[in-house]
Amino acid sequence: SYELTQPPSVSVSPGQTARITCSGDELSKQYVYWYQQKPGQAPVLVIYKDSERSSGIPERISGSSSGTTVTLTISGVQAEDEADYYCQSADSSGFRVVFGGGTKLTVL
């Protein structure tokens, strides 16, 4: 079955840049969506269609794509950015959806 691979954890100090990658064989053909999930809360869509920022999401959160790897970048990381981040895409049919395993962002 199709899988998306994310690093389990990323740690950065406040003000630094965090980069979270997501890789998968079909990512050059399908869009990727990124979600932020804080403890006890539902996920929130932060980036859609690889690089579009959802309404209300700060400009320091951005997405980019290169081949079969996409990257979520958070510039000037703040304490409030500490959360789990998940990428989402689909197989070549577009109907079998898959989430990455999630990355825990820790702000030191």
Next chain:
Amino acid sequence: EVQLVESGGGLVKPGGSLRLSCAASGFNFNTYYMNWVRQAPGKGLEWVASLSSGGRDHYYADSVKGRFTISRDSAKNSLYLQMNSLRAEDTGLYFCARTQGHYDTFGYDVWGQGTSVTVSS
């Protein structure tokens, strides 16, 4: 206000059944793909099932295919998940989610708060 509210979770024995509901409000429910996503305790998100706006096309994760059925009632603005032959590994928080855009099949811009399902003897 655009809102999704899940209900129907609870404690059920292995092999049992449960029906989850998701009440939608604040948007034209009939024009959106709808989905179920679950999260086992302490684990990541797992896509469960999706249903087209007209209710004709449905898709399931391999882990639930043949056991779960997704459906919708346009008159009640509601999404459902009928879960049969439940297993311990089905335990988790079940989220209802709306697909962003009328022509997209994934990418979820609205989520409910989830309903908890525990499968245990």
